Amino acid sequence: MESGPVVLVSTHHGERDNIMTISWTMVLDFTPKFAITTGEWNYSFAALRENKECVIAIPTVDMLNKVVGIGMCSGADTDKFAKFKLTPIPGKVVKPPLIKECLANIECKVVDIVKTHNIVVLEAVAAYIDTERKEKRTVHAVGDGTFIVDGRRIDRRDMMAAKIPKGV
């Protein structure tokens, strides 16, 4: 089953920044909370557990090869910002860097780690979107090595007016 969009997660541990690729994000009701899934097997997990911060960076379809490449190597022996020619930019609140080339960046604090299910609950503390970028299509991992690119947009705002939070 296809899940949420493929995102990059930037972390900071010791003196190093790192990036991982995940396709498992979930929005928790209408608050600025997210959940991602990762665990002990992942090199970035120690950074999330100790620094308790990360940046969720949303890449677009033109970055797919970098995104897949990032997911195929480990921060244990690779400087992924250098290898994939991505530009770290300091965030306002958290230590892990934003990724300049991405469409959007969300600075997050780790609110909780639900160990039994490897769920990391995040709260967004700052968010940025590159409005000048032409390519805005994100990709979704199917789970078998193929990806679905965003297609057209359908508007049902009228039907949903009663349930859409104000300000969205």
Next chain:
Amino acid sequence: MESGPVVLVSTHHGERDNIMTISWTMVLDFTPKFAITTGEWNYSFAALRENKECVIAIPTVDMLNKVVGIGMCSGADTDKFAKFKLTPIPGKVVKPPLIKECLANIECKVVDIVKTHNIVVLEAVAAYIDTERKEKRTVHAVGDGTFIVDGRRIDRRDMMAAKIPKGV
């Protein structure tokens, strides 16, 4: 931020079947586990807590008006299968029915409810896909009343060969 595909969740409580629309699903690593978000405010929550079963049914773009309509009314006063002309079919394992008109149906057991974060962890026990259906495009909720339809598919199976679980 856009999340996973919009899905229907069928539940059973007392003698009644019900359906809700959610767009928040997350795949937990490579096991047949899912997480969805819902809580006390939702009529289906009591069914999930007590019956501890549900069916995740994946609708396609041609069903979008029904999907939005299901999300805009409550099972407390509406028989949603009747109102939206959807056909319940008995599952093999769980009590809540499959939804015949959907592209795919996944029978699930509730493994855990993480109350602090309103996360319901599910384990898939049976899954079905309608292979004869022509329309296979799912939709993703942006969160502002608009929806993105699946676009084209990109294949990166070669790049990811080392990480794809066998049998996928």
